[in-house]
Amino acid sequence: MLPLALKSTVESALRTYGDPGPLQPPHPVSGGDIGQSFRLETPAGRYFLKFRTEAPAGIFTAERDGLERLARNSRSIQIPEVIAHEGPEKTGTGWILMEWIEPSSIQPHGMAETLGRGLAELHQHTSSVYGLERNNFIGLLPQPNRQRKKWADFYRDCRLLPQMEIAGKRNRLPPDRNRLLNRLLDRLDNWLDDSTISPSLLHGDLWGGNWMVGPGGAPYLIDPAVYYGHREVDLAFTELFGGFPNRFYDAYREAFPLKTDYQDRKPLYQLYYLLVHLNHFGESYGASVDRILKQYAG
Structure with a gap:
C-alpha cells in the first residue's frame, strides 16, 4: 500500500515534472529486494515508483546518480529517466520515481x-x-x-x-x-x-x-x-x-x-x-x- 504522505509527495513531484495528475490507484509490481514497487498512472502517463520505509541513508540518491551516470555514457543501451527521488538523508523512508518502461516478452533479432x-x-x-x-x-x-x-x-x-x-x-x-x-x-x-x-x-x-x-x-x-x-x-x-x-x-x-x-x-x-x-x-x-x-x- 502506498502511504498517503508519500502519494502526496509524488503527486507534487509529478506536477513539477509537468504531469498534473491525479494519481490513479497504484498497481504493485515486482521490483527486487530493496523496497516496494508500484506502477503509477495518471491521465497523462505511467511511472515506476520504488520506496522503502527503513531505507539506508542515501540509497536512492546513489541509485539516481548511478542511472544518470550510465545514461550520460551509454549510446546503445537505454536507461530509465529519473524524475524525482528522496535520499533519504538519514535512515527512514526513501523513494525513487522514474519513467515506466513497458516490458516486452519478445526478444527481437539483434x-x-x-x-x-x-x-x-x-x-x-x-x-x-x-x-x-x-x-x-x-x-x-x-x-x-x-x-x-x-x-x-x-x-x-x-x-x-x-x-x-x-x-x-x-x-x-x-x-x-x-x-x-x-x-x-x-x-x-x-x-x-x-x-x-x-x-x-x-x-x-x-x-x-x-x-x-x-x-x-x-x-x-x-x-x-x-x-x-x-x-x-x-x-x-x-x-x-x-x-x-x-x-x-x-x-x-x-x-x-x-x-x-x-x-x-x-x-x-x-x-x-x-x-x-x-x-x-x-x-x-x-x-x-x-x-x-x-x-x-x-
Missing part, C-alpha cells in the same frame, strides 16, 4: 547484439583511478568506493574485505572460511596484474534481473551499483546466475575482446557477488563461497 555491444561501449569509458567519487550500495549493503590507483588494492579493500567484515558480524564466517579468505586477500596480486587492467565504467550489479527488453525491443539497464573497475567483473557476474543470451557474449567480444586468461579470474570476481548473497540471504551461498576460496587459496 537485441542481444545491441546489449553486448552497448556494454562494451560502456566499458570503454575509463578513468585514471578505480572506484568512484562517492560510496553507494550493492542491494541493501554498503559498497565503499574509495578511489585507488591499483586494482588489486581496490578489489581487496573495497570489495572483498568489507563483505568479509559483514559476514563476520552476521556469524557467516566459520574458521576455515575466515582462514581461506585471509589467505586469498594476501595473495590477490598473484591473479590481478595491474599492467593489463584499466578502470572501466561498470554497471556493478549486472545479473539477469537488472536488464530488460523495453518498447521496440530496446535493451534497458536498471538498478546499477556503478564504479570504475576491471570490466571482467561485470562479465563474470552475468555468467554466475545466467539470464543473458549467447549472442550477447559474442557481440561483446567482437566489440571489445577479452584477455585469453579471463576464465582464470572469473570465479575470483564471482566471489564478491557470492559474498554479497551470503550476507543478504544466508548460508545457502556458503558452499559456493567455500568452493572458490579453495580454488584460489586452498
Whole structure:
C-alpha cells in the first residue's frame, strides 16, 4: 500500500515534472529486494515508483546518480529517466520515481547484439583511478568506493574485505572460511596484474534481473551499483546466475575482446557477488563461497 504522505509527495513531484495528475490507484509490481514497487498512472502517463520505509541513508540518491551516470555514457543501451527521488538523508523512508518502461516478452533479432555491444561501449569509458567519487550500495549493503590507483588494492579493500567484515558480524564466517579468505586477500596480486587492467565504467550489479527488453525491443539497464573497475567483473557476474543470451557474449567480444586468461579470474570476481548473497540471504551461498576460496587459496 502506498502511504498517503508519500502519494502526496509524488503527486507534487509529478506536477513539477509537468504531469498534473491525479494519481490513479497504484498497481504493485515486482521490483527486487530493496523496497516496494508500484506502477503509477495518471491521465497523462505511467511511472515506476520504488520506496522503502527503513531505507539506508542515501540509497536512492546513489541509485539516481548511478542511472544518470550510465545514461550520460551509454549510446546503445537505454536507461530509465529519473524524475524525482528522496535520499533519504538519514535512515527512514526513501523513494525513487522514474519513467515506466513497458516490458516486452519478445526478444527481437539483434537485441542481444545491441546489449553486448552497448556494454562494451560502456566499458570503454575509463578513468585514471578505480572506484568512484562517492560510496553507494550493492542491494541493501554498503559498497565503499574509495578511489585507488591499483586494482588489486581496490578489489581487496573495497570489495572483498568489507563483505568479509559483514559476514563476520552476521556469524557467516566459520574458521576455515575466515582462514581461506585471509589467505586469498594476501595473495590477490598473484591473479590481478595491474599492467593489463584499466578502470572501466561498470554497471556493478549486472545479473539477469537488472536488464530488460523495453518498447521496440530496446535493451534497458536498471538498478546499477556503478564504479570504475576491471570490466571482467561485470562479465563474470552475468555468467554466475545466467539470464543473458549467447549472442550477447559474442557481440561483446567482437566489440571489445577479452584477455585469453579471463576464465582464470572469473570465479575470483564471482566471489564478491557470492559474498554479497551470503550476507543478504544466508548460508545457502556458503558452499559456493567455500568452493572458490579453495580454488584460489586452498
